[in-house]
Amino acid sequence: MIHHEARGSGATVLLLHSGGMSGRQWRRLAELLSSDHRVLVPDFLGSGANAPWPPDAPFDFRDDVRAVEALLDPTDVPHVVGHSYGGLIACTLALRRPVRTLTAFDPPAFGVLRDPDDHIGLADLAFVADDLLVLDETSGGDPAWLELFVDYWNGRGAWSAMPAPAKESFSRVGRKVFYEVRSLLADRTPARAYSGVTAPTLLLTGEASPVAARQVVQLLTAAIPHASVTTIEGAGHMAPVTHAGVVNALIRDFVTLVEADDGAAVPGRPPQAES
Numbered sequence: 695m696i697h698h699e700a701r702g703s704g705a706t707v708l709l710l711h712s713g714g715m716s717g718r719q720w721r722r723l724a725e726l727l728s729s730d731h732r733v734l735v736p737d738f739l740g741s742g743a744n745a746p747w748p749p750d751a752p753f754d755f756r757d758d759v760r761a762v763e764a765l766l767d768p769t770d771v772p773h774v775v776g777h778s779y780g781g782l783i784a785c786t787l788a789l790r791r792p793v794r795t796l797t798a799f800d801p802p803a804f805g806v807l808r809d810p811d812d813h814i815g816l817a818d819l820a821f822v823a824d825d826l827l828v829l830d831e832t833s834g835g836d837p838a839w840l841e842l843f844v845d846y847w848n849g850r851g852a853w854s855a856m857p858a859p860a861k862e863s864f865s866r867v868g869r870k871v872f873y874e875v876r877s878l879l880a881d882r883t884p885a886r887a888y889s890g891v892t893a894p895t896l897l898l899t900g901e902a903s904p905v906a907a908r909q910v911v912q913l914l915t916a917a918i919p920h921a922s923v924t925t926i927e928g929a930g931h932m933a934p935v936t937h938a939g940v941v942n943a944l945i946r947d948f949v950t951l952v953e954a955d956d957g958a959a960v961p962g963r964p965p966q967a968e969s
Contacts, residue, residue, distance in 0.1 A: 696761045698736035702728030705794065707949065708787075709735045710780030711764065712934075713871045714843075714864045716742030719777070719935065722867035723942045727949070730844040734772070737764055737781075737856070738869035753873035755779070755881070760784045766791075771948045777934045778802065778847070779874055788891045789805040789883075795952050796891060797945050798914075800907040800931050802878050806914060807906065809884035815909030822846040826875050834876070835868030837861070843871065846904060847931045885917040895921035898941065902930035947959050 699717060700802025705725050710719040724733045731827040746819075762783060766772060771796045776784030781801030788796045807815040822868065825842050828834050841853040842853035844864070850962045853861070863869070895918045900910040928935045928942060934941045 695764060696736050696739060698734060698765055699724075699732050700732065702732050702805075703959070704731045704732070704765070705953065706770050707731045707733050708762070708766070708772045708774045708784075709733065710774070710783050711735075711736075711738065711741070711777035712777045712781075712932075713779035714741075714867055715872050718742070722776075723945060725776070725944055726942055729775060730814075731773075731949075734765060738762075738780075741867055743881050746866070747870040749869050749871070753780060753870070754877040755874055756786065756877075759790065763787060763790065773797070773952075775945055776801065778931065779878070780807040782878055785891070786883075788893060788895075789887065793891075793893045796895040796918075796947055797898070797935055797948060798895075799941065800900070800903050801897075801910065802907065803883065803888075803910050803914060804906065805879070805881040805883040806888070806910055806917070808882060809886075812842065812909050812913065815906040815913075818909075823879055826872075827879065833870035835867075835870070837865060839872060840864055840868050843875065849902075849930065855953075872941055882951050885913045888917040889919060890916055890943060892919045892920065894948075894952045895920055896944070897923045898926065898944065899923070900926050900929040900931055900933045905930065907931060932966035937942075 698860045706875060711717050711719040716737045724735050725754055737744050739761055739821045762889055771792045771794050774793045775797040781798035782803055784796060784798050785801050785803055822842060828921055833839055849940050860885040863914050897911045897915050915921045923942060926937055929937045
């Protein structure tokens, strides 16, 4: 079983971190919600307190989906929250089992760009996808590869500007992140498949998030029956970290509103947070 932390009691809230990070990403939100919820915060396979992923072992992002699902009681209907790679895991989990609510920030569900082709999103993704997949797989996850990965999501120069300890942390899980990226880029789940997600859904993106990520969010919003979207102004893909107060308040208010409405679908835009 993957490493995880649990705190509080009440309805379960599952918090899923972004690729290259750990469940510690959500510590502030966990504190915010644990006063009246059971908050479950796992580290993905090969991440955080889990053993490193073997460098040459096969991997698919659905392995993380299954590992997270194994933490849940079969009868539990959790609120599920995810950022980036964790957002994809959250969306995939919502396709596999009932969830109370779904919240995803920039989930890289790139399959939705391909049926029918979203030329805007695919053109943006093409700038980096071939380089990230690299023909010589032995280099996938090394510092040069991580620079491409980090700069795509956060802007040119982001890797160079990153403090040395953060680079070291990313490098320790670089090979696993490479496998995550390779498998999610191969995903072909179309937008129409997400029409099966019937839970109230909040999709979030940053004003400065990559074009492909923003296109995915718009397509998912159109496909999921009870979905709404909020764009965090002045923020990019890492808004759950850089603008944690705003993002956490949006998530807390969304979960609270749905519970107050006794699980009914919540139409329209969720409450806005103070910046």
